[in-house]
Amino acid sequence: MNAGGPYRATGESIDTHPCPEWFVDAKFGIFIDWGPWSVASYCPYVKGERLYPDWYEHRCRPGSRDYDYHALNWGEDFVSDDFIDLFLGKRFDARALAQTFDSCGAKYVVPFLKHHGGFCLWNSSWTFRDSYDRGARRDFAAEISKACKAHGLKLGFYDSLQGEWEYPVLADDGSIKMYVENNEYVDYDPYFERVASGKVAVRDVFRECMVPQAVEFIDKYDPDILWFDYDWTIPATKCGVYDVAAYFYNRNEGRKEVAVNDRYGLLEPEEDGVRVQKVRSVGQNWCRTVRGDFFTDEWGDTAECIDPASWHAWESCSGISKSYGNHWMEQYDPSMVMTDKEFIIHFMDIVSRGGNLLLHLSMQEKHRCPT
Numbered sequence: 001m002n003a004g005g006p007y008r009a010t011g012e013s014i015d016t017h018p019c020p021e022w023f024v025d026a027k028f029g030i031f032i033d034w035g036p037w038s039v040a041s042y043c044p045y046v047k048g049e050r051l052y053p054d055w056y057e058h059r060c061r062p063g064s065r066d067y068d069y070h071a072l073n074w075g076e077d078f079v080s081d082d083f084i085d086l087f088l089g090k091r092f093d094a095r096a097l098a099q100t101f102d103s104c105g106a107k108y109v110v111p112f113l114k115h116h117g118g119f120c121l122w123n124s125s126w127t128f129r130d131s132y133d134r135g136a137r138r139d140f141a142a143e144i145s146k147a148c149k150a151h152g153l154k155l156g157f158y159d160s161l162q163g164e165w166e167y168p169v170l171a172d173d174g175s176i177k178m179y180v181e182n183n184e185y186v187d188y189d190p191y192f193e194r195v196a197s198g199k200v201a202v203r204d205v206f207r208e209c210m211v212p213q214a215v216e217f218i219d220k221y222d223p224d225i226l227w228f229d230y231d232w233t234i235p236a237t238k239c240g241v242y243d244v245a246a247y248f249y250n251r252n253e254g255r256k257e258v259a260v261n262d263r264y265g266l267l268e269p270e271e272d273g274v275r276v277q278k279v280r281s282v283g284q285n286w287c288r289t290v291r292g293d294f295f296t297d298e299w300g301d302t303a304e305c306i307d308p309a310s311w312h313a314w315e316s317c318s319g320i321s322k323s324y325g326n327h328w329m330e331q332y333d334p335s336m337v338m339t340d341k342e343f344i345i346h347f348m349d350i351v352s353r354g355g356n357l358l359l360h361l362s363m364q365e366k367h368r369c370p371t
Helices: 021-026 053-059 067-073 080-086 094-103 140-150 190-194 205-221 241-252 328-332 340-352
Strands: 028-033 108-111 154-159 166-170 176-180 184-187 225-228 295-297 314-318 355-362
Touching: 021 154, 028 154, 053 080, 080 190, 094 140, 108 140, 108 225, 140 154, 140 205, 154 205, 166 205, 205 241, 225 241, 314 340, 340 355
Parallel strands: 028 108, 028 355, 108 154, 154 225, 295 314, 314 355
Antiparallel strands: 166 176, 176 184
C-alpha cells in the first residue's frame, strides 16, 4: 500500500497531508476512557492536580504509589491482570451512547481501544489480550463502529502505538526478555505472566505486533481518525508510527478524508527541517505541535506551543473533572468537578481560539473497590 500510494512513511511526506475540513468544523468530540482500569476506578487524590486513574493497572504493583491502597482493598495476591476478567461491560450500550453523543452535538468519537497495558477492545488476531478472548467476550469496537456510523459520527482509533508497559520479546539466544516502558529490555520474571497475560512473544515488538495490529484495526473497522498516544519515550522513526499513518492515508486516498493527531513520538536530532518546540510538561523534543493533521492539548500541556499567529487545527482533550479515567471519589467531592458555568467558559475559550473540545467521558464498571 505504501509503496504504491502518494504518501511515504517519512515525516516529510506525512507533513503534506491536509487536515480535513470536517475536523476543523467539528468543534466537539467525545473521548471514551474505559477499560480494565475502570473496575478499580481510583488513583491518589491530590487537590488541583490532574489525576490518571487509567494508569491504575501500572501503579498498583509493589513499590508503586498505589500499592498500599491496592493491597488493602483488593489484596496482595490480586494483580493488575485480574481486573481483565472483571471487565464485563454488562451495562455498555453503544447504540444508546451514540444517540446521546449525536443529540448533544458531538461530531466524532474516540474510544480508548488500546491503552498502555495493551488490552484491546476488539477481536484482535495479534493477541489474546482482548475483550473478545477475555472477560466480556465481546467485540466492543465493532459495536461502537456500527453505532457511530448509524448516527453519522466519525470514529477515532485511540492506539498506544509507541509502546506498552511490558511485552515479551524473543532474544537471539532463544530466551525471553521483557520490553518495558521507556524502550528498555529486562530479564524475564514469572511475575510478568500476571501483568502481560495474553501477549504473544515476538522478536520485534513494533514491526511484528504493534504495527500490524494497528493496520488490522484500520482494515476491519475503517476509522476516520488515528489518535496515537504514549509518545514521550521513543523516536517516531523507530517504532513504525509513520508506516501506520502513511498506510491510513494511502488506504483512504480518494475514498474519504481522514485525520491523524500529533502524538507520533520524539523527533530525531537529524530532523532539522521541522519546527522543533520544547513542551513545558516534559521538556523533550516531541512531535506534538510540530507534526500532525491536528495538534493536541491536554489540560494546557502544549497550549503555549499552539501559536494563534500561525493557526493549525487543534483540539483540547479534557473533561469536566481533572481525572483521566473514572474516579470513584469524585461523587463525594463536588470541588473536583467543574460547575456548569466553568465548563461553558472552558468550551467557549477553546472554540474561540479555533480548537475542538474532545470531551473526556469516563465510565465505571460495577465492580469497584469495596470502600
